[in-house]
Amino acid sequence: MTKIMAINSGSSSLKFKLFEMPNEEVLVEGSVERIGFKDASFSYKHDGKKVSKELEILNHEEAVNQLLEVLIDEKMIASYDEIGGVGHRISHGGTYYSDATLIDEVVEERIGELSVLSPLHNPVNLIGIRSFKKVLPNTKQVAIFDTSYHHTIPKKNYMYALPYEYYEKYDIRRYGFHGPSHQYVAEESAKLNPTGSKTITCHIGSGASVSAVLDGKSINSSMGFTPLAGLVMGTRTGDIDPQIIPFIQDKEGLSPQEVKDLMNTKSGLLGLSGVSSDYRDVEKAADEGNERAQLALDVFAHQVVHYIGAYAADLNGLDTLVFTAGVGEHSARVRTEITNYLSYLGVEIDETKNQQDELSIESTNSRVKVLVIPTDEEVIIARDVMRVAKLN
Known part of the structure; x- marks a missing residue:
């Protein structure tokens, strides 16, 4: 041992x-x-x-x-x-x-x-x-x-439409993050739905990302060149029009570092709601009638739905939808708000199972397996140490 x-x-x-x-x-x-x-x-x-x-x-x-x-x-x-x-x-x-x-x-x-x-x-x-x-x-x-698991993303999915020289000179491309988490829940979901090959994994926490997994391999992921891209997060913007950056910088007289701080630490749920970066705090404020808090939750859920739809297209279908990480594992509300928009994919959840955070929450009529899997990034880390350090 x-x-x-x-x-x-x-x-x-x-x-x-x-x-x-x-x-x-x-x-x-x-x-x-x-x-x-x-x-x-x-x-x-x-x-x-x-x-x-x-x-x-x-x-x-x-x-x-x-x-x-x-x-x-x-x-x-x-x-x-x-x-x-x-x-x-x-x-x-x-x-x-x-x-x-x-x-x-x-x-x-x-x-x-x-x-x-x-x-x-x-x-x-x-x-x-x-x-x-x-x-x-x-x-x-x-x-x-975090990026290693996503090295299987094909070039057409990871390239940005910048002059090609910047890819050659600076390796500017989509990398994807939360790799150990997406890997773990994808492997666990394959055990629970062994006939499924088209899986979307939703790592939803303070940092959040969605990945498309085909036959166990990542083929797309919402974070990009950095962990700032993709979904709305606790303090991070997620996807925005890049022209907003120089516009704000000019209007507010901000330095490049101040703009980075704005996008990384002052935006997301915190920036939209004005309440907190913690989903639970924003949820509580929304329940108390705070309209900006509700708006933040709506924008957050919409962005997840947006990526699930895009990745279902990448996969040419969907067999399994997985929720994980702090919010994904523990917020029945966010799972309901997201899956309510996915009936066109054949997704339907059993709300009783959902409220109880059960492992499998799809209804009997659902064409898609919907799983709530507690992530275990650490066991992926331990396995990799054993393998790479040759400690077996």
């Missing part, structure tokens, strides 16, 4: 699972939230026990150290040498990586280089890698890229 740590670093968070492989038993899982604040939250589940505490964690390196100390103090491991490998979810791998890879100095440099394309994620992903390297210098570390 080998112990593998799966790490998912966000801008102010660090999620983790320690697996015993290859049987994929979760020994401990948890997260550090509000990194950078004096009231950061560190919580974990181990051996049937849940622990949560508030403490000062000012950066990701402190978060890693706190996690590793708990593993020893709580006797989850006897020594750090028991951790055979660490896998890191990395947002952007560019054209460099179509698969997970062992991390060395070159890989670190490229992750840093690609931070310009994923400014909310790649920099903290890199901090997580370097923090673990300090404490576990001899442990193999593996990078699992």
